[in-house]
Amino acid sequence: MTTTTTQGEVHAGSGWRANLEIIAIGLGALMAALAQTLVLPVLPTISRDIGASTTEAQWLLTSTLLVGAAAVPVIGRLADMYGRRLMLIVALGALLVGSVIDALTDDIRVMILGRAITGLSSAAIPLGISLLSAVLPEARKGSAVALVSAMLGVGGALGLPLAGIVAEHFDYHALYWIGAVGALASIALVLAVVGNPRGERPGAIDVPGIVLLVGGLVCLVLPLSQGSSWGWGSFATIGLLVASVVLLALLVVVEKRSPDPLVDMRALSNPPVAITNVASIFVGFALFASFVGTANYVQAPEATGYGFGSSVLVAGLCLMPSGILMLLLAPVAARLMAAWGPGKVLFAGGLIIAAGLVVRIVLTDSLWQIILGSTIVGAGTGIAYASLPSLINVHTPAADLAAANGINTLARSLGSTLASAVGGSLLAAITVTVGGAALPSLGGYQVLFTICAVAATLAALAGLVVSSPKLATHDREGVLEPV
Structure with missing residues (x-):
C-alpha cells in the first residue's frame, strides 16, 4: 500500500519508512548505474562467444548511451507532469525488460535492442533524487540525496570488479540476470514503501x-x-x-x-544552475577517465614499462575501494553541506579529485600506488557528486526538480562520454611498441590524467563561483531550501 504526500510532507512513521524509501530508491539507482558498466569488461568475451564483430559488440555500449542521453531529460519532464514515482517505476521496468531480453539471447542484434531498452533506466538516478526530495523528512534529505547521487560513480567502481568475477567464473549472461533481479526487487520496494507526491506540473507534452x-x-x-x-x-x-x-x-x-517547454531555458540559464551543469561535465570527465585509465593501465603488459599484466578481476578490484569510499562519504558530504554550503563542498571535492590524479601522474611503481590514487579520486568524486543535486535543488522551483536533475545527470554522462572519446584518441596517439603491437604509453596516461586534473580543478573553481553571495538563491515561490 502506498501513500500520497505533498511536497516536503513528513508522513507518519517517518523514521523507519524513510529508511525503506532510501533503500528502495538507492537500490534502483545502483542497479541503473551498474547497467552502464557491467558489460564493459566482458565485451571481448561476448564478441568471441556469439561470433559478433568488435564494432557490433561496441554497440552494446553505444545503444545504451544514446537512449540514456535522449531519455533522461524527457523522462524527467514527464515525471514533473505525471508523477515521479510512476516514471521511476517505468525506468526500472525498462531495466528489467532489457536485462531479461539480453539474458535470454545470443543474437547480437536482439542483445543491442535489450541494451537500448536498458538505456531508459539512466533516468532512475535523477528521478530518485527528485523523489526523495519530495517525500523525505527535511532532516533526512541531505544524506539521502548525496547517497543516490553518488551511485552514478559507485556503479562504475563496483561494476567492473563484479563483471570481472562473472567473467572468470560464470557465463556472461549472469550479468544480465543480476540486473533483472535487482530491478525487480527495486520495483517491488518502490511500490510497497515509497510515497507518491502530489503537485505534479500540469501542461502539454x-x-x-x-x-x-x-x-x-x-x-x-x-x-x-x-x-x-x-x-x-x-x-x-x-x-x-x-x-x-x-x-x-x-x-x-x-x-x-x-x-510548456520540455527544457525551461530560463531556469537552465540561471547562472548557478548553468555553472553547476558545466561543473558536472568536468567531474564526470575526470571520474570516467580515471576508471578507464586504472582498469586498462593495470592490465597492460609489464613490458610497457608501467603495466602489471593483471587480470580483469584484479583491475576491477583496484577500483573497489573508491566505490566503497563514495558510499561512506555520502553522509559526511551531507554534514559538510549543512556547515559550508554545497558550493564549497563541490570546491573541496574537485580539489581532492585533482590531488588523486596528481598521485596517479607521479606514483607509478607499485600496484598500491595505483589503488591509492584511484581511491583518492573516488573520495573526491563522492563528495563532489553529493553536492551537485543540492546545488540544482536550491536554485530550481520544486515543480521542475525531476527535469532539472535529469539535465544535471545528463551533463555528468556527457562528461563521461567525452572522456571516453578524448581518452581513447589520446591513448591511441601516444604509444609504445611491445611485441610488434602499439600500446598506450605511460606518457599517454600521464597526459590524460593531467587533463582530468585540470577538469577537476575547473569543477572546484565552479563551486567557489556558485557559493558567491552574488549568486545567492533567488527568493521565488517553490524553490527548495538547501539540504
Whole structure:
C-alpha cells in the first residue's frame, strides 16, 4: 500500500519508512548505474562467444548511451507532469525488460535492442533524487540525496570488479540476470514503501522540443562514442556534430517560445544552475577517465614499462575501494553541506579529485600506488557528486526538480562520454611498441590524467563561483531550501 504526500510532507512513521524509501530508491539507482558498466569488461568475451564483430559488440555500449542521453531529460519532464514515482517505476521496468531480453539471447542484434531498452533506466538516478526530495523528512534529505547521487560513480567502481568475477567464473549472461533481479526487487520496494507526491506540473507534452532534443543529443553522443572508429575527420563524425549544434540551437529558440517547454531555458540559464551543469561535465570527465585509465593501465603488459599484466578481476578490484569510499562519504558530504554550503563542498571535492590524479601522474611503481590514487579520486568524486543535486535543488522551483536533475545527470554522462572519446584518441596517439603491437604509453596516461586534473580543478573553481553571495538563491515561490 502506498501513500500520497505533498511536497516536503513528513508522513507518519517517518523514521523507519524513510529508511525503506532510501533503500528502495538507492537500490534502483545502483542497479541503473551498474547497467552502464557491467558489460564493459566482458565485451571481448561476448564478441568471441556469439561470433559478433568488435564494432557490433561496441554497440552494446553505444545503444545504451544514446537512449540514456535522449531519455533522461524527457523522462524527467514527464515525471514533473505525471508523477515521479510512476516514471521511476517505468525506468526500472525498462531495466528489467532489457536485462531479461539480453539474458535470454545470443543474437547480437536482439542483445543491442535489450541494451537500448536498458538505456531508459539512466533516468532512475535523477528521478530518485527528485523523489526523495519530495517525500523525505527535511532532516533526512541531505544524506539521502548525496547517497543516490553518488551511485552514478559507485556503479562504475563496483561494476567492473563484479563483471570481472562473472567473467572468470560464470557465463556472461549472469550479468544480465543480476540486473533483472535487482530491478525487480527495486520495483517491488518502490511500490510497497515509497510515497507518491502530489503537485505534479500540469501542461502539454512538448513534441517539437522532444524531437529537437533527442535529435540533437543523438547527433552529439553518436560521433563522440564512434569517432575513434569512424575517424574524427570523417564526414559522418563532422556532419553529425554540426547537426547536433544546429538542432540544439533550434531547441533553444523553440523552447523559449513554448508555453510548456520540455527544457525551461530560463531556469537552465540561471547562472548557478548553468555553472553547476558545466561543473558536472568536468567531474564526470575526470571520474570516467580515471576508471578507464586504472582498469586498462593495470592490465597492460609489464613490458610497457608501467603495466602489471593483471587480470580483469584484479583491475576491477583496484577500483573497489573508491566505490566503497563514495558510499561512506555520502553522509559526511551531507554534514559538510549543512556547515559550508554545497558550493564549497563541490570546491573541496574537485580539489581532492585533482590531488588523486596528481598521485596517479607521479606514483607509478607499485600496484598500491595505483589503488591509492584511484581511491583518492573516488573520495573526491563522492563528495563532489553529493553536492551537485543540492546545488540544482536550491536554485530550481520544486515543480521542475525531476527535469532539472535529469539535465544535471545528463551533463555528468556527457562528461563521461567525452572522456571516453578524448581518452581513447589520446591513448591511441601516444604509444609504445611491445611485441610488434602499439600500446598506450605511460606518457599517454600521464597526459590524460593531467587533463582530468585540470577538469577537476575547473569543477572546484565552479563551486567557489556558485557559493558567491552574488549568486545567492533567488527568493521565488517553490524553490527548495538547501539540504
